Amino acid sequence: MTENMILAENILQALAAGLLVGCLYGLMCTGLGMIFGIMRVINFAQGDLMMLGMYSTWYLFTGFGILAFMGAIIGPIVAAILAGPILFVIGYYMHKFLVAQVTGIRVAGSEGEGHYAQLILTLGIALILQNGGLIVFGSEPVSIRTPLSSSAVILGPFWGDFVEVFVNKARLVGAGVSIAVVIVLFLFVTRTRIGKALQAAADNSEAALYMGIDVDRAYHIAFGIGTAVTAIAGGLVATYYPFQPYVGLEFVIVMYAGVVLGGFGSIIGAFWGGMIIGLVQQMSTLVLPIQLQNTAIFVVFLLVIFLRPQGLFGRNVERV
Amino acid sequence: MGGSFTKSLGAFALFAAAYVALVFLAPDEYYQLMLTLVLVWAIMGISWNTLSGYSGLISFGHASFFGLGAYTVVLLQVYYGLTPWLGIPLAGFVGALAGVVIGLPTFRLRGHYFALAMLAYPLALLYIFEWLGFQEVAIPMERENPAAYLQFSDMRAYALIALALLACAFVAVRLIESSRFGMSLLAIKQNELAAEGAGIHTRKWKFYAIAASGAIAGVIGGFYAVILLVVTPPTVFGMLTSAQALIVTLFGGIGTVWGPIIGASILIPLAETLHAELGNVLPGIQGVVFGVAIVGVILIAPEGLFWKVRDLLYRRRGADAGPAYTVSDVPLIGERRHDLSGRTMLEVKGISKAFGGVQAVDDVSFTVPEGSIIGIIGPNGAGKTTLFNLLNGFQKPDKGEVLFEGENIVGLRPSAVCQRGIGRTFQVARPFTRLSVLNNVLVGAYVASADDDTALKHAREAIALVGLEGHEDRIAGGLTNIEQRLLELARALAGQPRLLFLDEILAGLGSSEVNAMIAVILRVSEAGKTILIIEHTMHAMLKLADQFVVLDHGSRVAVGKPSEVVRDPTVIEAYLGKKWANRA
Incomplete structure (x- = not known):
């Protein structure tokens, strides 16, 4: 193999990994996009809710017989998807009893329109979930090992007999499921009655209220869905990535970077934002040491909020 | 202090x-x-x-x-x-x-x-x-x-x-x-x-x-x-x-030096003790304590213990803050002479601003003579507030010049414009709610005061001019609508402006309050301030302005004495539509 071939192989390998990880990040970001992009709630606990999604998947898979019943290949996917409804309920009530107390009409006109209260409240929730997780789940990293985690599809060779790309099967399946979930979510929001109510409530809560939409409930549901979607993404990540109760911190910046990059109020935008972050993270390994992978994300994140805070796909006009 | x-x-x-x-x-x-x-x-x-x-x-x-x-x-x-x-x-x-x-x-x-x-x-x-x-x-x-x-x-x-x-x-x-x-x-x-x-x-x-x-x-x-x-x-x-x-x-309490001291004195020993006692069984207990503390505080006492306790004590002591402001406190001044003979203080030349495809302000020119009260009027969405923002630096015009006493002030920061001698009030009154009336006005006074004593003097003069004497120690958050507007006016005056921009200062006031505010504005004018005022209701302005500049869809459609402008067909059309213009 020549040096060019090695380089080409490395680039293709990073590209493939970036695309697959990007799909999963895209799904996570779509979940946060429902919350941050549509409702404008900063939720610091999103990463930790994702952590709950990972542990839910793990317990469903190992503890509730899904492994025995569905086998090691379909089982984890089913468990990840089932984590969605569980986290929906948690998200719904977390919003109803905590977040809603400091958002919406209740706090209109207070300092910063209640944004600071949200930031700090969700930070508190994040601390409780992280450290409560430590108490309940322990600090030992766990992972959902399946036959897929350690096997790969080999693409190529692309250049003579060389330049082959290994694609981890667990990531491949995860990416496929991610795309399916995003499509279902998109159809739900744009085609169903309740989805349209959510959009109306997000667009102009006051007008929606006058049109007879229960805006409070719509917000609880949107928060629940956002949580559930991120939790499913977490469950899928868990099939190839070992995790512990602090894992949320690693992903919370990824998610915000993706959502900001994608622009507000757009589900598809958030997905592409996450995709770009995934690509940046994986491609950065070509030029940066592996420990600085996440630093690359922070740099991109900072660049985006400095240069284009309205996102690549969004528009934002400030009024004096 | x-x-x-x-x-x-x-x-x-x-x-x-x-x-x-x-x-x-x-x-x-x-x-x-x-x-x-x-x-x-x-x-x-x-x-x-x-x-x-x-x-x-x-x-x-x-x-x-x-x-x-x-x-x-x-x-x-x-x-x-x-x-x-x-x-x-x-x-x-x-x-x-x-x-x-x-x-x-x-x-x-x-x-x-x-x-x-x-x-x-x-x-x-x-x-x-x-x-x-x-x-x-x-x-x-x-x-x-x-x-x-x-x-x-x-x-x-x-x-x-x-x-x-x-x-x-x-x-x-x-x-x-x-x-x-x-x-x-x-x-x-x-x-x-x-x-x-x-x-x-x-x-x-x-x-x-x-x-x-x-x-x-x-x-x-x-x-x-x-x-x-x-x-x-x-x-x-x-x-x-x-x-x-x-x-x-x-x-412990945000925005006070005691807050962190109180907070750390309670939370750190609590978390450390729990960690020492239960750390083996419950490894993350410190973090949970901090999380619960912050969630509880934000729901119950969003600004911390210090302020919660202070508010409770303050309420118990009752309203020791003095009597509320009454409208009748303001002495009325007689009819205003319309005098536009002063030297030109502000000259606006062909100023324009577009947002995306919308031409918010389109080639607007007018002058403001010293000592006058100029009213900028126009229906909602005519571009009045944008015009103000262009004049004092909150937004940058696409083209045109703003000459204040001969100097082009386009491109200056708002604070620099203010230092040159232009004050402004905002459409939505924004007092600094936790501060007293005096401190609110003091903030505005710093810009024109070399030392804190001068600032205090300027602040007291401004408070007297708008008729808020005796209310200095009240907390701004507890003021009524007209009091907040007077406060904002005083804050702008305390910066010793020669020219004052008032953005819909009459909005949301009752009719007796409107009269009181008009009297105050006239008194400010008597005190030698030149005033540029935005308003979309016309009739209050008839008593106030020496000259109207009428905007519609971002363009200047008329300039003139109030009595003439209100009979101008283009102005009637802007406000009431074509049908009424034809009848006039």
Whole structure:
């Protein structure tokens, strides 16, 4: 193999990994996009809710017989998807009893329109979930090992007999499921009655209220869905990535970077934002040491909020 | 102000004396260390408060400064043998520098984005320090002369040094609080645009704040390294470091130097004790305590214990704030002579501004003679407020000139425009709600006052001019609508403007209140101020303005005496539609 071939192989390998990880990040970001992009709630606990999604998947898979019943290949996917409804309920009530107390009409006109209260409240929730997780789940990293985690599809060779790309099967399946979930979510929001109510409530809560939409409930549901979607993404990540109760911190910046990059109020935008972050993270390994992978994300994140805070796909006009 | 400063120093002296007693009563090293940690986090909270508590820019990244301070001290000692006695002051310098470097790009952001960007810095630094190979750096033991290297076998020495550091931080922050620095930060917190409009150079003060805040955090981070002995990136750059600074402050009380002290005194011993008692069974109990504390505080007492208690005491003492303002307090002035003969004070030449495809202001020109009252009128959406924003620097026109006393002021910051002698009020009254009436106006007075005594004099004059004497000590948040508008007018006047922009100052007032406000505006005019006023209801303006400039869809459609303008068909069309114009 020549040096060019090695380089080409490395680039293709990073590209493939970036695309697959990007799909999963895209799904996570779509979940946060429902919350941050549509409702404008900063939720610091999103990463930790994702952590709950990972542990839910793990317990469903190992503890509730899904492994025995569905086998090691379909089982984890089913468990990840089932984590969605569980986290929906948690998200719904977390919003109803905590977040809603400091958002919406209740706090209109207070300092910063209640944004600071949200930031700090969700930070508190994040601390409780992280450290409560430590108490309940322990600090030992766990992972959902399946036959897929350690096997790969080999693409190529692309250049003579060389330049082959290994694609981890667990990531491949995860990416496929991610795309399916995003499509279902998109159809739900744009085609169903309740989805349209959510959009109306997000667009102009006051007008929606006058049109007879229960805006409070719509917000609880949107928060629940956002949580559930991120939790499913977490469950899928868990099939190839070992995790512990602090894992949320690693992903919370990824998610915000993706959502900001994608622009507000757009589900598809958030997905592409996450995709770009995934690509940046994986491609950065070509030029940066592996420990600085996440630093690359922070740099991109900072660049985006400095240069284009309205996102690549969004528009934002400030009024004096 | 001087009185309350001495009083708080006295209170601090009492606190310090009690604390020293506590340190010497503590049964063993464990409790002495805990007492030291309380002070460390109180100081860290004060650092956070200096930026976020006063200016309202919420930082989730104070671990950056703390961690850089810690590594400055430990690396200097490991590689250059420098004693922490010198390393800690240097750490303060590094913290201040880091503050300025981080502030340079980050102050362009507001609200959510500022908080998120600040979160990213310490996490990035964490990875960078790990990558640099500083996973675990230990302070070398100095056996020869330990005291010269800030190493004591008696734990109490550290507690006393921490107390001395707290005293320094306390005095520094009290000085900031009671000066124009602190007032400016409070104004920025309440409303950055209003502050800028009141002549406060917001960017400059924010840099001072982040530098001061970074310095305090750097110093205490350096000190923490000394008592910790081993520095690792997660302990100093970790999320919990930033969170703890914020939590002790919010719990105790945001925006007051006592907040972090109260918060740390309660939360740190609580968390440490629980950790010691239950740490084996419940490993994350500290974090849970902090989480629960902050969730509880934000739901029950969103500004912290200090303010909650103060509000309760204040309410119990009842309304000792003096009588409410009544409309009849304002003496009416007779009919106004329409005089447009003064020299030209403001000349607007062909000013335009488009947002996307919408031409908000289109080639508007007019002049404002000295001593006149000019009314800019037009229906909703005519571009009036945009025009104001262009005139005093909140937005930059696409083309055109604004000449104030012959000087082109296009491109100046709003605070610079204000310094030139143009004051403004906002469409939505934005008092600084936690401040008294006097302090609200004082914030506006700083721009034109070299020293604080002059500022106080200007503030009192402005309050007298709008008729709010006797209300100086009331808290602005409790004022009625007209009082808030008068307050805002006084705040603008206190900056000694020669030209005053009033943006819909009559909006939302009842008819008797409108008359009172008109009387006040006339009195301000009598006092020699030139006034440019925006209003969309025309009839109140008939009594007030010497000349109307009528806008519609961003263009100037008429200029003239009020009595002429109201008969102008184009004006009637703009307000009422074509049908009515034809009948007129």
